[in-house]
Amino acid sequence: MTEPLTRIDSAVAGLSISPKDEKTETKPEKKTEKKDKGHKRVSSTANGVKNINDLEKDQIPIEIAIETQKLGWKLNTSPGLLEDKEALSKFLVTPPVKKIDLHFPLGLEVTARNLKGVTIKDGLDAIYKQFKKKADDELGDKPVLAGFEWDPEESWTKLIVHQKKEGAPPPSKKSKKKGGEDK
Template sequence: MSADTAPLTKVDSAIQGLSSSPPKEAVKGHRRASSSAAGVYNINDLEKEGTEIQIAKETQKLNWRINKSPNTLDEPEKSALKKMLTTPPVKKIDLHFPLGLEVTARNLKGVTIKDALDAIYKQFRKKADDELETPILAGFEWDKEECWTRFIVHCKKEGAPQPKKKGKKGQEGDEL
């Protein structure tokens, strides 16, 4: 019987060892934070540190219609979608439209230009071209005096390729 009691004490010690499992659960909760890439910041932390944010200049040259999927862009604009929206990279950014609409772009590995365009597209995908007063993305503005944690979205009526097409249509209309 003494041989039987020895394994029981091992089992008892294992049961007593279960009290150490809650720290393992805490590790699980911590695992989520590790899924973000190194060098990617929370925008609130950048605000506390006073770190300046740079916006990718490529956003101004896209001539992207906000009610069309970003995947419809052609090269070389399409290759810009993979670039980080900001330097240093952030996990999320609020995108504010002058009329009051606000959308949030998120990516734990750093918000890319595509992430920002996808967030905007999600709001406008059901709108027809004639419903939008300014359907072309002109770029983003960061006004740290107004709000450090969001960008202002600027749109315009016409992009660079569109005037050429309208010019052709205008010529056809003159011929008729």
């Protein structure tokens, strides 16, 4: 039993380590610099962006952006096609969070994530990812986003997704589509 210990001791105190010591002297300096900066993912998090679970612990209420009710967005169309680009860049909830679950009444749940704060576009992208391959008739009788609801009594960390029958895009688009179908 003493032999393995001496081998380990000799490896630690031996000559073979002195060249490694020179190499490790430069490496730990780099490592300590990285430690001072923090973990890579932590540094990519924007200031003021919270974890939804921390908000629940501290009982901090969240507010949903009102712009989500005005989009008139169909669940199987790309959020990039929406005209209101400014609304897409706004935070989905205040205070901004890193991730939030979006719960549909029939049980589907998607998660929107963004380390710099979940935006409306992030929420729509998460929903679109689930519905992009569905045809219009597969979406059911309510294919348009009506908005989100936060019910802290049901779940502090989830938003309930509400849907409606018709969207509210500008009338010119609807009339063009209807006109194109009639012709």
